[in-house]
Amino acid sequence: MTRTYIKELYVDPAAFSGRQVTVRGWARTVRDGKNVGFIELNDGACQKNCQIVLSRGDVAEYDGIVHCGVGAALTVSGEVVLTPEMRQPFELHAAKVEVDGASLPSYPLQKKRHSPEFLREIAHLRPRTNLFGAVFRIRSQAAFAIHKFFNERGFVYVHTPIITGSDCEGAGAMFRVTTLEPGEKDITKDFFGKRAALTVSGQLDVETFAMAFSNVYTFGPTFRAENSNTARHAAEFWMIEPEMAFCDLSGDMDVAEAMVKSVAEYVHETCAYEVDFLTERVCPELNARFEALKGGEFVRLTYTRAVEILKDAVAAGKKFEYPVEWGCDLQSEHERYLTETVYKKPVFLTDYPKGIKAFYMRLNDDGKTVAAADLLVPGIGELIGGSQREERLDVLEARMAECGLKAEDYGFYTDLRKYGGCVHSGFGLGFERLIMYLTGVANIRDVIPFPRTVGNLEF
Amino acid sequence: MTRTYIKELYVDPAAFSGRQVTVRGWARTVRDGKNVGFIELNDGACQKNCQIVLSRGDVAEYDGIVHCGVGAALTVSGEVVLTPEMRQPFELHAAKVEVDGASLPSYPLQKKRHSPEFLREIAHLRPRTNLFGAVFRIRSQAAFAIHKFFNERGFVYVHTPIITGSDCEGAGAMFRVTTLEPGEKDITKDFFGKRAALTVSGQLDVETFAMAFSNVYTFGPTFRAENSNTARHAAEFWMIEPEMAFCDLSGDMDVAEAMVKSVAEYVHETCAYEVDFLTERVCPELNARFEALKGGEFVRLTYTRAVEILKDAVAAGKKFEYPVEWGCDLQSEHERYLTETVYKKPVFLTDYPKGIKAFYMRLNDDGKTVAAADLLVPGIGELIGGSQREERLDVLEARMAECGLKAEDYGFYTDLRKYGGCVHSGFGLGFERLIMYLTGVANIRDVIPFPRTVGNLEF
Numbered sequence: 001m002t003r004t005y006i007k008e009l010y011v012d013p014a015a016f017s018g019r020q021v022t023v024r025g026w027a028r029t030v031r032d033g034k035n036v037g038f039i040e041l042n043d044g045a046c047q048k049n050c051q052i053v054l055s056r057g058d059v060a061e062y063d064g065i066v067h068c069g070v071g072a073a074l075t076v077s078g079e080v081v082l083t084p085e086m087r088q089p090f091e092l093h094a095a096k097v098e099v100d101g102a103s104l105p106s107y108p109l110q111k112k113r114h115s116p117e118f119l120r121e122i123a124h125l126r127p128r129t130n131l132f133g134a135v136f137r138i139r140s141q142a143a144f145a146i147h148k149f150f151n152e153r154g155f156v157y158v159h160t161p162i163i164t165g166s167d168c169e170g171a172g173a174m175f176r177v178t179t180l181e182p183g184e185k186d187i188t189k190d191f192f193g194k195r196a197a198l199t200v201s202g203q204l205d206v207e208t209f210a211m212a213f214s215n216v217y218t219f220g221p222t223f224r225a226e227n228s229n230t231a232r233h234a235a236e237f238w239m240i241e242p243e244m245a246f247c248d249l250s251g252d253m254d255v256a257e258a259m260v261k262s263v264a265e266y267v268h269e270t271c272a273y274e275v276d277f278l279t280e281r282v283c284p285e286l287n288a289r290f291e292a293l294k295g296g297e298f299v300r301l302t303y304t305r306a307v308e309i310l311k312d313a314v315a316a317g318k319k320f321e322y323p324v325e326w327g328c329d330l331q332s333e334h335e336r337y338l339t340e341t342v343y344k345k346p347v348f349l350t351d352y353p354k355g356i357k358a359f360y361m362r363l364n365d366d367g368k369t370v371a372a373a374d375l376l377v378p379g380i381g382e383l384i385g386g387s388q389r390e391e392r393l394d395v396l397e398a399r400m401a402e403c404g405l406k407a408e409d410y411g412f413y414t415d416l417r418k419y420g421g422c423v424h425s426g427f428g429l430g431f432e433r434l435i436m437y438l439t440g441v442a443n444i445r446d447v448i449p450f451p452r453t454v455g456n457l458e459f
Numbered sequence: 460m461t462r463t464y465i466k467e468l469y470v471d472p473a474a475f476s477g478r479q480v481t482v483r484g485w486a487r488t489v490r491d492g493k494n495v496g497f498i499e500l501n502d503g504a505c506q507k508n509c510q511i512v513l514s515r516g517d518v519a520e521y522d523g524i525v526h527c528g529v530g531a532a533l534t535v536s537g538e539v540v541l542t543p544e545m546r547q548p549f550e551l552h553a554a555k556v557e558v559d560g561a562s563l564p565s566y567p568l569q570k571k572r573h574s575p576e577f578l579r580e581i582a583h584l585r586p587r588t589n590l591f592g593a594v595f596r597i598r599s600q601a602a603f604a605i606h607k608f609f610n611e612r613g614f615v616y617v618h619t620p621i622i623t624g625s626d627c628e629g630a631g632a633m634f635r636v637t638t639l640e641p642g643e644k645d646i647t648k649d650f651f652g653k654r655a656a657l658t659v660s661g662q663l664d665v666e667t668f669a670m671a672f673s674n675v676y677t678f679g680p681t682f683r684a685e686n687s688n689t690a691r692h693a694a695e696f697w698m699i700e701p702e703m704a705f706c707d708l709s710g711d712m713d714v715a716e717a718m719v720k721s722v723a724e725y726v727h728e729t730c731a732y733e734v735d736f737l738t739e740r741v742c743p744e745l746n747a748r749f750e751a752l753k754g755g756e757f758v759r760l761t762y763t764r765a766v767e768i769l770k771d772a773v774a775a776g777k778k779f780e781y782p783v784e785w786g787c788d789l790q791s792e793h794e795r796y797l798t799e800t801v802y803k804k805p806v807f808l809t810d811y812p813k814g815i816k817a818f819y820m821r822l823n824d825d826g827k828t829v830a831a832a833d834l835l836v837p838g839i840g841e842l843i844g845g846s847q848r849e850e851r852l853d854v855l856e857a858r859m860a861e862c863g864l865k866a867e868d869y870g871f872y873t874d875l876r877k878y879g880g881c882v883h884s885g886f887g888l889g890f891e892r893l894i895m896y897l898t899g900v901a902n903i904r905d906v907i908p909f910p911r912t913v914g915n916l917e918f
Contacts, residue, residue, distance in 0.1 A: 420559075
């Protein structure tokens, strides 16, 4: 018995017409008539179900089968029959059905809409719904598309460490990692003999590899111990951080733009059913978002010019909750105004004031701004944060002092400027933000298999 | 100026003969004659260097260039000249050389062999050596090959959580994760309000996804807080854990074998220079190891039969440090004897005594053994640990009680058996073990960019 995946049937139903196949999966719905039953079977490899038709006269143990329960695991052999007049293009007329595992009546995913909050409580079962099936298949394909993009361009994938002894860029509150029991405080007896934490970014480490391999990237989990409870923040999330030697800010934006387009194209191609489903049920503009990414270049705009545009908008009567002034971090409302109202497409904002950016970003000749480029996208806001890195040792050391960083904590980083430094650039892409962008799902908890947030550590 | 990667030149030097190109990279060696200098330039995208020839008469600032220092970053434009009579197939006759960044005389990687111990202390610079260049390019290609293998087979890639509230399989000592300062002990004030730890395995979580998507895998970091200081153990390492619904132990071994062969083939194809280098310098049998994987099936052997073979060997005079008895875990010496002496190829050992295996492995009909399959390979020992999972709720609950596990801690796991359970199997592959196998490198610290072991947390 060779298993046929339901996806194969949908690729070319006519090719299977009249053929005997065996499918395996889980019953999404079971309708039991007296002599004919219908089962919607899903095998998880495909968004779409296979409609099984079974007749009391054709299959053994008919009554047992139609009472297997929603969620039951089944193996069904039968004939593929085309049904051009129906909603689904084909049915499987069962000759034999085996109940691999029945499902109890307490199965929580009965046929009705459930709230996202309820589904988060059963994160071990929610992948069996249409919504989460679509989201997690897209997440998987997007991850592969990222690896494929960089691999095809000769980038070396680097696993930067998760447990770190350094505070990197002061990017946020950190989790401590320890083998001491709660209450013990003698850190010299700890596993590493010193304070250890979960990484907030692999960037500084991956720069060392860029200075050996030219083009590299990380793709791994990062952590923030911030006590925030928003739809956009999780304590644990995945990040992609490419770094390119001999590459300036303009080249950096070229790579970022090509990557976003390439990933979107791959997802749209390989997950067409998923995107259609999400467009219908979750985010009406989703399909259009994919189409828009295919044509047209992203806008590139300086921060300074963006502030002018925003101030002009305010002068013309636009109301923002937060004021706009040169030197301030832009708020989500400002970012969304630029991408959704002014340009209606992704926008790179460049050359931010140095005061609101990290120490390693390259100081521009004006002495006030740095060679940073953040990518803002409609519906999400900031998707990518990137910059050209400061390669000049003296300027870097001055910036570190200005930011209150101790030079001795960054010896490996300044070494890169002493021994064959060069112009180089990179960026960070929050993977979950990307998945929210590609699925239209608004809450980060619904694009992570088992999300971790303040007070939430189930499964 | 378009950059040409040195790799492109090696693919077909004749195609570049007489052409002007620009290469960028780092000087591995600089030999300065009075009027002619030679620089070995490496750009990290390729194992091989490009030999640069520069003449005082041809390039401006000759003296500055030949004193740029080993490790300097350079941009070199010139003509490709074939040199069929020399060791290298071509040279680049420089017309223009720019020093992007000079290198100080204190650069630690001067032209001599360095000990692995010394190189670990400069983990930020060691990727610039031939050895670590080869290892980390292979690591990157092996990671891609794994994603490619599973993606092509329709597996969904799942990011199981790194921070966990459960102790999974009791697989080893765990690191605690906390936001409390050392000495504080009120765990209700901790970030998650309860004890949190770094994952030792994503298996139980990923099983929940297998029961929705049929075929899934994880590929992420895992952690062990074990106070061991061996060449084969690190506190932080990456693991691949596939899980397949409707798949028994035999199908599990099929996937594992196909995966190992597929990854090896991809690495051998894409990293031929690297494998040659490592065969020459590190592990003389490496090339042969790749060749052997192309032909021939892996051996499949029960644990019980293996014990008989080992006892026969002892009876015939073979000396082992540890005794062999049915019921004991095999030691590395036993595993290596089976793969290196008896079969000279990879061996699956199956059907281990239940007492030495985890609670979730399916109990065989003999009541004494479980449907486990470990893959042992020459030179390494255990590479993969897999099993068919116990899908029968009553048997699983009995085994959990036997192992002292509390049913209420595993509610999500037993749910999978209540709501459409089915035969399913999976395995875990230690990624670093695989890289040691594919590179011949004997110490795990030398296949991880920034290794973490007891007392070691640099970078």
